[in-house]
């Protein structure tokens with residue numbers, strides 16, 4: 001399966017996770033990794049599955065590297081019908097009211113352009129002490145296994 005992994009980050013956690021996920025998945029799949037800041041929304045039409053890893057910053061806002069992507073998505077909305085996207089958030093439950101809001105905003109915007117959100121949006125909690133890859137890898141593998149059965 002062609003899997004495109006995109007990250008939206010402020011301080012690099014989502015980028016590290018993207019690299020780890022790509023390394024783990026590339027044994028069985030073709031993977032690419034890109035920063036959302038360098039990504040045109042149309043680029044999501046290319047892969048069999050897009051995995052978007054995105055943190056939250058400020059008051060539940062998108063991290064810096066996801067903001068240009070969100071602006072492009074709003075200004076020039078592409079049709080994303082049939083495009084499969086799985087969204088994984090990075091956040092911190094200490095930010096009670098805005099936990100995972102960045103990834104939620106992105107997932108909502110993409111769904112609003114017709115994309116099919118696959119899998120549940122899971123948010124890693126930085127306060128949990130768990131490593132993001134320990135949650136994201138089984139999450140991604142379950143989504144891929146589900147798609148391979150269809």
Ligand SMILES: Cc1cc2nc3c(=O)[nH]c(=O)nc-3n(C[C@H](O)[C@H](O)[C@H](O)COP(=O)(O)O)c2cc1C
Nearest residue numbers: 009010011012013014055056060091092098099100
């Ligand atoms: C100033 C600041 C604001 C944050 N705001 C939120 C927030 O509103 N919601 C949330 O879930 N996490 C919030 N976080 C936690 C980050 O999303 C979390 O640490 C994440 O792992 C950062 O990933 P990144 O390095 O890829 O940006 C915030 C962290 C900082 C330092």
